[in-house]
């Protein structure tokens with residue numbers, strides 16, 4: 350029998366942070382792979398807002 354859970358993408362394993370502007374959690378994104386340590390905002394809008 351094949352494992353049906355195989356299709357599940359392990360999104361939960363991605364690191365997350367809290368946006369300093371909206372205080373909401375956001376997950377790691379590919380575009381941040383080089384500077385995840387410096388990321389503070391979930392979006393451009395939040396970055397501009399602050």
Ligand SMILES: [Zn+2]
Nearest residue numbers: 368371391395
């Ligand atoms: Zn935000």
